Amino acid sequence: MHVTIPIASGKESTVIPITIFHGTQDGPTLGITAGVHGYEYPPIMAAQQLIxxxxxxxxxxTIIIVQIANVPSFLQRSPFVNPIDGKNLNRVFPGDALGTMTEQIAEIITTQVIARSDFFLDIHGGDASEDLMPYAAYYDNAEQVSSSQQGKLMAIALGFDHVIRFNTNGKEYMEEDQPSLYCSAEAFKRNIPSVDIECGKLGKATPSLTHKIEQGVLNLLHHLQMLPDKLLSDSNQKTIHIDQRMFISSIHQGIFYPAKSAGAYVVEGMKLGYITDFFGQVLDTIYVDKPGIILLIIGTPPVNKGETLAVIGEIE
Structure with a gap:
């Protein structure tokens, strides 16, 4: 069943396209969101294929798939934000029914998808500027042992080579009176086992990465016993678990020249790239502080002060 939920904000309007699958047998509900960032195409194309x-x-x-959460971002090819109100949908959860368009979208997803779910999956990829390696991730908190453990098993079941732990202990957004900000964090805050897929890079609709997401979702459905058992490859033995991430930010505005790509292993002291001003004068050379693997690195020249240049997954 396909439904389209209309949203109006002032003179502007949009829709949220949602597909609902009701199985022939009663069971859990899996909520899935794609297109929270409309320039991340493999998740959106994978949601189409899953139909x-x-x-x-x-x-x-039951499966509830938000086909494209941020339709204005998608149609206007706008990285990161909804061009109508300039807000990042993945920074406004749980949303506000009386707020701006982006806040209304978040509120509808929260109340109509997340709140109805027993398990939750948010699918992302590398936006227009982001060179990203594919991985799965899960939320973990010492006060939510069951949902944390279930989330870990879900992330492994997705079948990606790398699994990231989102450690929410001590995180402000997990406090009762604080907004969750992130889509899947809103689900986990409600004690729903929650996982993310990150697959896709530089705003490209790469067919192989679309298929990887599609297969990951089907793997998850088998794991949750929502689809009949099937013999999966023994890829879990190869899963690399990453507990800590290091974020490297720019202290300059200018032009970034990356020396590495996503997925590369790095060691302490290795050069990640350098930043110049608009006349080619080198402002800064970026080095790695700890060994690990590059989960994400800026893959296009523009860089702004305070912007994340790279995310390194720390490997023991």
Whole structure:
């Protein structure tokens, strides 16, 4: 079943396209969001492919797929933010029914998708400027042992080579009176086992990465016993777990010249790249402080002061 939820804000309007699969047997509900950032294309294209891949005659439970959460961002090819109000949808959860368009979108996803879910998956990729390596991630908190452990098993089941732990202990957004900000964090804050996929880079609709996401979702449905068992490859033995991430930010505005790509292993003291001013004068050379793997690195020349240049997954 396909539904389209209209949203109006002032003179502007948009919709949220949602597909709902009701299985022939009762079971859990899996909520899925794609297109929270409309320039991240492989998640959106994978959601399209899943319409044809999921057979409701074999399905136990319900799947709710938000096909494109941020339609204005998608249609106007706007990286990171909704061009109508300039807000990042993945920074306004749980949203506000009386707020701006982006806040209204978040509120509808929160109340109509997340709140109805027993498990939750948010699918992302590298936006227009982001060279990103594929990985799965899960939320973890010492006060939510069951949902944390279930989330870890879900992340592994997705079948990606690398699994990142989002450690929420001590995070301000987990406090009851604080907004969750992030889509999947809102789900986890409600004690719903929650995972992310990050797959895709530089705003490209790469077919192989679209297929990787599609297969990951099907793997997850088998793991949750929402689809019949199937023999999966023994890839879990190769899973690399990453507990800590290091964020490297720019202290300059200018032009960034990366020396490495996402997925590269780095050691302490290795050169990541350098920044020049608009006349080619070198302002800063960026080095790695700890060994690890590059999860994300800026892959296009523009860079702003305070912007994240790279994210390194620390490996023991």
């Amino acid at each position: 044809e891949q999921i057979n409701v005659d074999q399905l136990t439970g």
